[in-house]
Every structure is written in C-alpha cells, then in structure tokens.
Amino acid sequence: MRITQGTFSFLPDLTDDQIIAQVQYCLDHGWAVNIEYTDDPHPRNTYWEMWGIPMFDVPDAAGVMLALADCRKAHGGTNYIRMSAFDNTYGWESLRLSFITDRPASEPGFALDRQERGGRQIGYTTRAYSAMKPEGERYS
C-alpha cells in the first residue's frame, strides 16, 4: 500500500525539481523548513525524528536540498522522509505545509486489530506491520 499522509501523496512521487519549487514557496512566505524521518508511519505518530533543527535562516532552496541529500544518504530507502514548513505568524504558529519526499522500498501497511467488547462495541488498534520489528530493522 501507499500511505497517504502529507499534502502530495496522491500525486506521483515528487521529483527534486518539484520539491525545490515547494521549498521555494515556503521560503518565499518566510516559513522555516524542517526535515524529519521515521520508520514508524502510524497515523498518530506525530513526532518523527528531526534531521537537525528547522532551517530558520536558509536563503534558498538549494540549502534545504543539501540537507535533504544528507538525510537521504543516512536514511533513504529504509525510512519515510518528510518536509514541513513552520510559520511563526501570531495566531498560526504551526505548520503550513507538510509532504513526504521519500518512502521506503516497500510499504507493508497496517494491521487493524479489533477487541470485541459488550454492546456491539469494538475497540480498534492500528499497527504498522513494519513497527513490529525493532527500530532500524523495519525496512531493509
């Protein structure tokens, strides 16, 4: 399966030129771009690992692409990598854009466990098949 988190997951994987265009859009708005990666794609896994701190003072997209290249070298193929853009404008102070740039070679998806309770109620637990292995060994 293909997980569809992030803004552009229904499009074909973005090329580097397409990523640069999105990064430039963020920088033009004064947002700080942040690179994160994870091998646990659970929909409620909010805190992916940060690849450095958000790039508050990068003048152009090329600097961000260098950081992405480093992150790919370390985690490409075995992790999801996403870019997020943070807007510190008063009244927002949160993300303005977030999209996946890299995916592991295969995406096994999620199991849905059901715990039958009384009164026809079911408790649901979503588990990433990959996360059943130890961290770092989930995609190889």
Next chain:
Amino acid sequence: MNMEPTIDPKKRYAAGVMEYAKMGYWDPDYVPKDTDVIALFRITPQDGVDEIEAAAAVAGESSTATWTVVWTDRLTACDLYRAKAYRVDPVPGTPGQFFSWIAYDLDLFEGGSIANLTASIIGNVFGFKALKALRLEDMRIPVAYLKTFQGPATGIVVERERLDKFGRPLLGATTKPKLGLSGRNYGRVVYEALKGGLDFVKDDENINSQPFMHWRDRFLYVMEAVNKAQAATGEVKGHYLNVTAGTMEDMYERAEFAKELGSCIIMIDLVIGYTAIQSMAKWARRNDMILHLHRAGNSTYSRQKNHGMNFRVICKWMRMAGVDHIHAGTVVGKLEGDPLMIAGFYDTLREGHTPQNLEHGLFFDQDWASLNKVMPVASGGIHAGQMHQLIHYLGEDVVLQFGGGTIGHPQGIQAGATANRVALEAMIQARNEGRDYLAEGPDILAAAARWCGPLRAAIDTWKDVSFNYASTDTADFVPTPTAV
C-alpha cells in the same frame, strides 16, 4: 455619557405617547464607545414614517423602550441603558430603505450568552408595525464582550494539528442518499469515500435517529468504516457524527457515545438553538472533540435582502458560540452565494482582525480578540472540475465537500474520492509552483487526468455542470472607479 442630555426631564417623562426620537433613542452626536455593541440594521419604514423615527424606534424597542412613556425609567441610569441610533443613511440605489447604526452599552448584555444578546437585538423589534421590513446586516462586537465567550472548541490550527493535514483544503462528502440507508449500507459509503482519499465523511443535517437507521447503529458501523479506512491509508480520517436530537440529554448521550467510540468529530445543526450550540461547544472543548455545525434553517431568514439577518451575523455569533466548522457557501455550487459576500463570511470566520470592507458587506472593523478561527465548509453542487475556482475563491483553510461529486462517480465511490483528492493536490502543487492556476486550471486538471483515470471520468461526467443563477444577497456598495 458623551453629552449633556438636551431633553427637559419634565416634558420627557410626562405620561402619554411620544416619538422615539424625542425619547432619546436618536442621538446624531453620539460617539460609540470601544465597549459598545453596535448593530447595523437595514430598515424599510412604512409609508409616511420618517426614517429617523423608524431608526429610533428600532433602538428603543431593542433596548429599554415600550410604546408609552413610563416614569419608572427615572429609577434607572436610563440614559446609559437607552440604545442610541446615531446615524441613518439611505441604502445606495434602493429607495425606501435605510441603513441605521445603533449603539448599545455593554451592560445591556449578559456575558457569554448568545441567547441574551439576540433576545435584544433580534427580539420583538422585527415584528414592529411601523416598519415594513427589518434586516440585521452586521454587528461590531467589542473585545470586552468577545472575551466572555469561549470561542471555537478546537479552531483551525489545532484541528489541522490533530488531523496532521496541512497546506491544502480538507476534503469531505455527505453520505447520499440523505435518508433511507441502513446503518450497514451507510458505513459502506463512509469506508469507500475515506479509503478513496477523502478526509471526512458527514451525516446530513436530517440524519438523526429514524426508523431506517437508529443512531447507535449508525455510530457503530461508521466507526468501523473510519478505523478500517485509517488502517488502509495510514492517514487520520473522520466522520461527522450528527448528535442533533430532541433534547440536550439525548445530544449529550450521543456525543458521549461518539467519544467512547473514538470519533474525532461530531456535528450539530443550527436549528438546535443558540444555547444548545454553546452547550455542545463547551462539551466539545472538554472532550477534545471537533464540532461541526450545519447551518440548517438559516436561509429562512438570511437570504432575502429586505428582512431577517445577514449570514455574516450568524458567522459572528457562531464563532463566539464556539463551533469549529460552519457551512458558509461555495460561490460556484448549487446554493446561494455571491463571491464578494462569501469572501466577507470567510474572513469573518478565519481572520484575527477584519477591517471594514463595504464591498464584502463588512460594515465594521472587527478585532477577534484571539478567539480561535472557524473552518468554513463549502458544500452543495461542487465537483472536481471546479477545483481551481474553489481554491481561488475559498483559499486553503476550508473543507470542500463533494457529496454527489464523490458518490455519483461512474466508477464508484472510491474512484470519486480519488478524483477529488488528485484534482486538489495537483492544483495546490501548481499554485505553490507559482502558476496562474485560475487561468490554467482546466489544463492542470487535464494533465492530471492523463495519469489518473478516475479524474478523467469525473471531468467527462460533470464538465458542463454549473449553477449560474443571480444571487439574491449581494453587496449594496459596488466598487466605482475613482480619480485619485
């Protein structure tokens, strides 16, 4: 007080009937205080009734006056409690109608109560015989009063954080047919639409607990669908479970059950009333629930220009009352909506400060005093082929709901959802790349349709559908070229 009373108390309080304007409800020199509530009414006086007297009558009947002089006014600080009409202008291009500005002291209202505010402002006065018609066009709510309201339980920013969805409109659909599906069949529609790419599916306003589907059955099947779609996509999904019911007790019971089942969002209808809406907003804040409001009923009083109230006032009251979502128009769909008016509604819901903008129908500067932002919902007769127009008119902080445009797709519900999501993401990508997406919209969609079969089928099916009827609720002020 701004000025010395110019009225001789002996004459003013002599028993009998007196013109409202002479009773102190008209004061052209009054300068509103920062803490005053200001209402702007469109008044249509009966033939022979002077517009100033009509405005004063509205001020009087919506504050302290009755039809005759009462000496008991003199036991009160009546000059303060009297609402004051302080300006009357003819409506441009509409003979017989007048805009009237009326200021109300803050002490006339109970804090944190829309019911109390509205009992004055839209109370008896709308049935007043001296007027042919009356419409509440806008209000300036002072910061001091806003601070007595909770505001949206969640707000746009936290909703996005909880859903982990940024930088694009959210996508939804209302389950169709509106009525008649069993719980089991209903959940099927929800699952297909969410798995195909929508973020939300929604109960319709009149789906409550009917013989064909009782509410518990719906909630249970829907949550199976939501969880299954979430596991199938790895993405947070939701369904607005409508908890509207005959009593507050029933609504609380349904809301608690929705929470117990793990739903992230519930919904209510405008027809439950202002107090019930505020109660549910407080419940939603306490229980980390997003609160969706369907504006069922509003067109009975908001659509005609001469009488009732403008929808922008409902937007203001609902932001104060504390809902997170409200249906606010589509511009291009099947329901009433002039683009300029809708821009005014959307700004009212989403901005921290809205400056006066007469072309958009906003008569006042309005500071929102850090009340959360409300997510507008665009629903009714929209489809993927209009994506560029929808983003252009409505922006990205909006829920675009394609009910028929998802469920009526020739290849099935999942394909319909995928078509909408691909169209949306392609358009956002193009916008961010700096393309003139409004002009190039059809080309952008056609390019995506070359690799996305469902989008191609959607465009072929609905390419010529539009609803080009004249709007009834339009701006009174049109931009005119001026020499600077």
